[in-house]
Structures are given as structure tokens and as C-alpha cells.
Amino acid sequence: MTVAVHRSQRPRLRTSVLASALLLGSLCATPMLAHARQAPPQPAALQAEAERLAAQLPGEVGAALVHLESGRAVYVNGDRPLPMASTMKVPVAVHILKLVDEGKLGLQQQVLLGPDDIYPDMGGPMDTHLSAGSAITIRDLLHMMITVSDNNATDILVRTGGGPEAVQQRMRALGVEGLRVDRYIWELLANYYGNGASHAQPLGPAAYGELSRSERSEAQRRTNMDAWNADPRDTSSARAMAQLLQRTWKGELLSPESTRVLQQIMLDTRTGNARLRGMLPSGTPVAHKTGTVGDVINDVGVIELPNGRGHVVTTVFIKSRASTEARDAAIAQLARAAHDYYLFVP
Numbered sequence: 538m539t540v541a542v543h544r545s546q547r548p549r550l551r552t553s554v555l556a557s558a559l560l561l562g563s564l565c566a567t568p569m570l571a572h573a574r575q576a577p578p579q580p581a582a583l584q585a586e587a588e589r590l591a592a593q594l595p596g597e598v599g600a601a602l603v604h605l606e607s608g609r610a611v612y613v614n615g616d617r618p619l620p621m622a623s624t625m626k627v628p629v630a631v632h633i634l635k636l637v638d639e640g641k642l643g644l645q646q647q648v649l650l651g652p653d654d655i656y657p658d659m660g661g662p663m664d665t666h667l668s669a670g671s672a673i674t675i676r677d678l679l680h681m682m683i684t685v686s687d688n689n690a691t692d693i694l695v696r697t698g699g700g701p702e703a704v705q706q707r708m709r710a711l712g713v714e715g716l717r718v719d720r721y722i723w724e725l726l727a728n729y730y731g732n733g734a735s736h737a738q739p740l741g742p743a744a745y746g747e748l749s750r751s752e753r754s755e756a757q758r759r760t761n762m763d764a765w766n767a768d769p770r771d772t773s774s775a776r777a778m779a780q781l782l783q784r785t786w787k788g789e790l791l792s793p794e795s796t797r798v799l800q801q802i803m804l805d806t807r808t809g810n811a812r813l814r815g816m817l818p819s820g821t822p823v824a825h826k827t828g829t830v831g832d833v834i835n836d837v838g839v840i841e842l843p844n845g846r847g848h849v850v851t852t853v854f855i856k857s858r859a860s861t862e863a864r865d866a867a868i869a870q871l872a873r874a875a876h877d878y879y880l881f882v883p
Contacts, residue, residue, distance in 0.1 A: 590870050591867070595858065599617045600853045605783060605849065616715065619854035620771060623829065624778065624836075624854075626682050631790060638792045646675050650667060655667065661689060680802050713780055724740075778854075811866070812827060812834075817873060840876055
């Protein structure tokens with residue numbers, strides 16, 4: 538299965554050299570092949586390279602690089618909770634598809650949009666193309682939530698699925714620890730803008746629009762951002778998100794059909810081409826979900842290795858004041874290091 542990839546235009550020479558050095562060092566340290574098949578080597582070289590790459594970026598980096606089939610894994614600050622931003626849409630999708638498996642929702646079931654369902658200035662096609670009275674299927678909402686990160690689609694799905702509390706209860710029931718889903722997206726963004734609204738004390742679409750367009754000084758923006766960054770709500774560790782993806786890809790959480798639906802939708806993701814995909818060989822299938830809010834830039838997903846070498850579950854959370862390009866590059870470099878190591882050190 539392949540997916541169209543839009544290549545980053547950044548030079549790749551440095552990453553290729555690093556990957557080659559990593560590969561050579563790993564191969565030299567690898568036991569004879571017959572022995573390696575019995576006891577796969579611990580990815581010490583990948584661990585060192587991941588730590589080196591993460592240390593180059595100011596701020597906080599949490600990463601998990603896991604070979605799905607062998608279970609070999611590298612973690613950098615793997616248990617540190619960091620803001621998920623839009624990567625929280627992965628647990629939302631799992632929850633909705635579990636409801637489909639349970640017969641409580643249907644993928645072709647239509648949701649009729651009401652006057653308070655579309656928040657302005659939240660990003661995505663729903664705000665532009667749909668209005669009260671429109672009907673849209675659960676599957677289309679899932680597709681828009683993941684592929685173009687539509688925030689209104691997300692909030693409609695969260696509400697249809699019983700609210701943020703229901704998503705969180707689902708994660709607990711599935712045994713996923715270290716991942717929290719606490720708020721609707723409109724609520725999360727209102728808090729980012731410095732407003733204390735919650736789904737217990739909601740802010741309607743008109744009031745939200747005024748808030749999002751209101752002027753804030755740079756100092757106030759920084760104060761709001763620092764408070765949002767420190768909020769424990771809607772956070773995950775890299776390990777927890779990796780566990781959710783591992784178990785989903787192994788077919789442990791969803792039916793075979795729902796697993797395929799989620800995999801295909803994540804393969805269709807159109808955001809973040811400079812992140813997990815940014816430095817991988819052209820045409821590499823990557824099923825992923827990005828997240829971006831202020832200092833936070835994330836990407837989580839599954840990279841398919843060539844020649845039947847398996848899959849790499851890769852989750853990277855970054856909270857840093859570095860440039861967007863530097864944060865994207867850090868994710869891309871970690872993904873390429875993991876790709877090359879697990880490809881050449883079976």
C-alpha cells in the first residue's frame with residue numbers, strides 16, 4: 538500500500554550521512570545473523586542517536602521509536618507528559634471506531650449539524666463549506682478530522698461519542714495509561730487564548746470567534762502560551778501514544794474492518810509533510826497525525842519499511858521556542874534514524 542508523498546525541499550545530505558554512520562556503527566556491533574535472529578540486538582546505537590538529535594533542540598522533546606514486529610524500542614523522555622495538540626484526534630478516532638464495532642454508531646450514519654456546531658476560525662473545510670442543516674457521515678467526519686485536522690469535525694465526533702470524558706474512559710478501559718483527553722478543541726483553543734471557558738461553562742461560536750480575533754500583546758500572548766504549555770490536561774507521553782498505535786496496528790483494539798479504516802485514513806493525512814515524512818525515502822508509506830499549537834509541534838504515526846521489514850511506530854512530541862523549520866526537522870531526523878536502523882539491523 539502506498540501513499541503520495543510531498544517532499545520537503547530541505548537538503549538531506551547531513552541526515553543521510555548521519556544515517557549511514559548510524560548504520561555502519563550498528564552493523565559492526567551486531568552479532569552474527571543466526572544469533573541475531575534468536576536474540577535481536579538492543580538498539581543502543583539508535584538510542585544514542587535519538588538522544589543526540591533531541592538534545593540539539595531547545596525545550597522539551599519526547600519520542601518513542603518502536604519496531605512493531607520485534608518490539609525493539611527506543612524512548613527519549615518517553616514517560617514525560619507533553620501537550621498532544623491535534624494528535625489527540627487519534628484516541629478520539631479509536632473511541633469512535635470502538636462505538637462502531639459495538640453497534641452504537643455506523644460509519645454511514647449521518648450527523649445533522651445544528652446552529653452551534655460550527656465554530657469560526659478553527660481551521661478545516663467545515664467552517665468554509667458547511668452550515669446548520671448540513672448532514673455529514675461519521676466516516677467523513679473521521680476523514681476530515683485526521684487528514685486535514687478539521688477541529689469542528691473533531692468536536693462533533695467527540696460530542697457524538699459522549700464527550701471528552703467518554704474518550705478518556707475508553708482509554709482507561711483499553712489499558713492505555715499516560716494519555717489524557719479532557720477538552721473539546723474549541724475549549725482547548727479558548728484556553729490557549731487565555732479564556733477560562735470549559736464545556737461546563739461553554740463559549741458559543743460567536744463569542745469564540747470574537748475571542749480568536751481579539752488583539753493581544755506579545756507579552757500577554759507569551760503568558761497565555763506558558764500557562765497552556767504547563768496545563769496537564771490533554772497531554773500524553775510518547776510511550777502511551779506509541780502503545781495506542783502499536784495495539785491498534787496489531788489488531789488488538791478494533792475489529793479488522795475498523796483497523797483498516799483508521800490505517801487508510803491516517804495514510805491519507807495531508808498535513809505535516811516536513812515532519813515524519815520529511816526525510817524518508819520517496820514513496821515511503823506513513824500513516825500519521827500531526828499536532829500544532831504555539832510552541833507545540835508533534836507528529837505520531839506508523840512508518841512502513843520496505844522489503845517486508847515491518848513497521849516503525851514513531852511518536853514525537855516537541856515543546857520548544859525553536860523555529861517551525863527546526864522543530865519539523867527534529868521530527869524528520871528522528872523518523873529517518875529509526876527507519877534506517879530498523880531497516881538495516883533486523
